[in-house]
Amino acid sequence: MPNKRVTLADVARRAGLSTAAASMILNGRTDTRLSAEAHARVNDAAAELGYRPNVAARGLRTRKTLTIGFISDVVATTRFASGLIQGALDAARKAGHVLLVLETGGEPARESEAIEAVLDRQVDGIIFGVMRARELFVPDIPPATNVVMLNASNKKHPVSVLPDELSGGRAAVRLLADAGHRNGIALIGHNKEVEKNLFRSATVGQRIAGIRTEMAERGLRFAAEESCWDWEPQHGYDVTLSLLKERRDIRALLCMNDRLAFGAYQALADRGLSVPHDVSVVSFDNDELASYLRPGLTTVALPHEAMGRASIELLLDHNRRPDQHLIPMPIIERGSIHPPAD
Amino acid sequence: MPNKRVTLADVARRAGLSTAAASMILNGRTDTRLSAEAHARVNDAAAELGYRPNVAARGLRTRKTLTIGFISDVVATTRFASGLIQGALDAARKAGHVLLVLETGGEPARESEAIEAVLDRQVDGIIFGVMRARELFVPDIPPATNVVMLNASNKKHPVSVLPDELSGGRAAVRLLADAGHRNGIALIGHNKEVEKNLFRSATVGQRIAGIRTEMAERGLRFAAEESCWDWEPQHGYDVTLSLLKERRDIRALLCMNDRLAFGAYQALADRGLSVPHDVSVVSFDNDELASYLRPGLTTVALPHEAMGRASIELLLDHNRRPDQHLIPMPIIERGSIHPPAD
DNA sequence: ACCGCTTGCTAAACCCTTTTAGCAAGGCCA
DNA sequence: TGGCCTTGCTAAAAGGGTTTAGCAAGCGGT
Known part of the structure; x- marks a missing residue:
């Protein structure tokens, strides 16, 4: 292994040509008039030396760094x-790009820092991912920058990737309805604040909207709506337990996410009710948990990887729509839904 | 916001000095003899224009890209x-560096690709993380490259970061022993193959070794050892259930990881046994699951973030030991251990 | 014999920054 | 008056590539 990296000049020297010729040949330019023999000599030299171009140097001239x-x-x-990162990494790799990953903790100061850090490195574009619901997102990015918003939308940067929560919400209701549930369906985790305040989480608003639309279209009504602020297992346990103490007619639970459902499973077990024969459960996200539960939890998945992948593909696609791109939420059927007993 | 990025030449022009002067002043060089007034003019100009150096261009000259x-x-x-990435990102940020994150799926071809991709971008060093146990790891990296192995060790790259599994294994036993358990302790997930074959997973071998050493030193013996190949919840459920059917004297479960423990919880519930009053449970990893279980699972944590952080710090530390660096595994006490009833 | 067109290639500028070598002016000393 | 040392700065090269402008040689036509 040579001590120094092989440069274009090395290749050109070995081929007996100028770096200009070598550069044009290695870049496969067709408008060049260089002889077939020159092509062969340069390609051979490059192969023999194991030449790899220096991306930073090239980027200096071309303003393309193959880095996002x-x-x-x-x-x-x-x-x-x-999941988002995984999808993005894979799509980037397939497109010959590489990802500079930064984390901000949602703090505006660190967001600005992060933007500067990547711009300093001449990235070809920025994917801005928002996982936590947040009021708004405003760090200044130079207008020429190629930006895709991931799991968020923003007026200044119209290209965005979002899960198709509206359809997802409808799908969850459909799963229960198709199994024959019409009465005794409880909504676990409904949250009035969130429902009203789209800034807090645009996607969850859509999820609820989809649920309500589909219920209405089928002439169904919830037997109960249990509200809670956070969506952790503990809350699912608490609200489900208190619900079950009051009501004996609950036959299905529509949980706003899998962690709530996890808590609900525990509460159902505590009350001696079996999933899915006594009570069906459906929820959202396809959290890792969902497959561990017994029986497996049927859930409407957040399409993490597809979203990550889409964000990269959009970023690199020059004639994309400057618009929201909705990614379908797959239905993961496991064993938590069953027709009602009565 | 200006259309073009501000360059050093812009700063120099505005300050009425050469780029050389501007460069030296902005880099805070003291061996320079430039006047105080020159310093002021350059600093002002840079501030007014919002100058930020082009990292790629600088790296071309200095061979430092502040990128890992x-x-x-x-x-x-x-x-x-x-967790590893999170720790690494944070440590890198604090050191003014940025991370180029690549994923290989463990395929050698993609590993080589990944190494080339980062070397093409002139990184200051490479952190090589291995999450899945693997036989060995051999892609060729130029010898001058600064490499830290994360969660793996390798002869060619001696600097590595590993969890201190030996102490961790001992700690798990100690937790049970200190609670008064001496008999009826079962080991769930012991795996003879792994124990023998250190290539498959060096760290797990240490975990077992720690457990066995501490047991021996305290004169304790396992009442049962349930072996299984994979460590998913389903396996924990299966082996625990069959164990409980055979034996009525089990008072504590030492599970090799939290997912097994998760399955074990379900098996215990099926048999009508309560955690921790009938049976104590302790395990490893501090998986997200562990906090969701009821009662919370006491576990010896894998120090993800600390390891990621350490890997960066080592990479940037020029006078580090070319050696294994062991990161302590914190004990996370929740509610799954209780003194035995009898 | 000269013009003009192709063909095949190279010199040099350029991207942005750092760094080395050295210039010009002023002061001091002899 | 000349030589030497500081002081304060700049020109230019270097780093590795891409791209533009244009040179030289060969050839066909008149």
Whole structure:
């Protein structure tokens, strides 16, 4: 292994040509009039020396670095973020790009820092991922920058990727309705504040809207709506338990996410009710948890990877629509839905 | 916002000095003899124009890009990987560096690709993370490259970061012993193959070794050892259930990871046994699951973030030991251990 | 014998920054 | 008056590539 990296000049020297010729040949330019022999000599030299171009040097001239900045507020806290990153990494790799990943914790100061850091490195574009619901997002990015919003939308940067929560919400209701549930359906985790305040989480608003639309279209009504502020297992447990103490007619639970459903499972077990024979459960996200539960939880999945992938593809696609791109939410059928007993 | 990025030449022009002067002043060089007035003019100009140096151009000259390649086999599949990345991102940010994150899926071809991709971008060093146990790891990296192995060790790259599994294994036993358990302790997930074959997973071998050492030193013996190949909830459920059917004297479960423990919880519930009053449970990893269980699972945590952080700090530390660096595994006490009833 | 067109290639500028070598002016000393 | 040392700065090269402008040689036509 040579001590120094092989440069274009090395290749040109070995081929007995100028760096200009070598550059044009290696870049496959067709408008060049260089002889077939020159092509062969340069290609051979490059292969023999194991030449690899220096991306930074090239970028200096061409303003293309084959590098994309992926800035998100949170990376590790939720599996959601990793799925997005995973999809983005893979799509980027396939397009010959590489990702500069930064995390901001949602703090505006760090967001600005992150944007500067990636711009300093001449990225070809920025994916801005938002995992936590947030009021608004405003850091200044130079107008010429190629930006895609991931899981968020923003007026200044119209190209965005979002899960198709409206259809997803409808799908969840459809799953229960198709199994024959018409009465005794409870909504777990409905949250009036969120429903009203689209800034807090645009996507969850759509989820609820889809649920309500589909219920209405089928002439169905919830037997109960249990509201809670946070959507952690503990809350699912608490509200479900208190619901079950009051009501004996609950036959299905529509949970706003899998963690609530997880808590609901525990509450159902505590009350001696079996899933799905006594009570069906359906929820959202396809959290890792959902497959661990017994029986497996039927859920409407957040399409993490597809979204991550889409964000990269959009970023690199020059004639994309400057618009929201909705990614379908797959239905993951496991064993938590069953026709009502009575 | 100006259309073009501000360059050093712009700053120099506005300050009425040469780019050389501007460069030296902005880099805070003291061996320079430039007047105080020149300093002031340059600094003012830079501030007024909002100058930010072009990292790529600078790197061309200095061979430092303030960028680190983080190559791992898997990023999203396990929470483990995200924790590592999270720690690494944060440490890198604090050191003014940025991470180029690549994923290889553990395929050698993609590993080589990834290494080339980051070297092409002149990274200051490479962190090589291995999440899945693998036989060995051998892609060729130029010898001068600054490499830190994360969660793996390798002869060619001696600097590595690993969890202190030996102490962790001992700690788990200690937790049970200190609560008064001496008999009826079962080991769930012991795996003879792994124990023998350190290539498959060096860290798990240490975990077992720690457990066995501490047991021996305290004169304790396992009442049962349930082996299984994979460590998913389903397996924990299966082996625990069959164990409980055979034996009525089990008072504590030492599970090899939290997912097994999760399955074990379900099996215990099926048998009408309560955690921790009938049976104590302790395990490893501090998976997200552990906090969702009821009662919370006491576990010896994998120090994801600390490891990710350490890997960066080591990479940037020029006089580090060329050696394994062991990161302590914190004990997370929740509610799953209780003194035995009898 | 000269013009003009192709063909095949190279010199040099350019991207942005750092760094080395050295210039010009002023002061001091002899 | 000349030589030497500081002081304060700049020109230019270097780093690795891309791109533009244009040179030289060969050839066909008149």
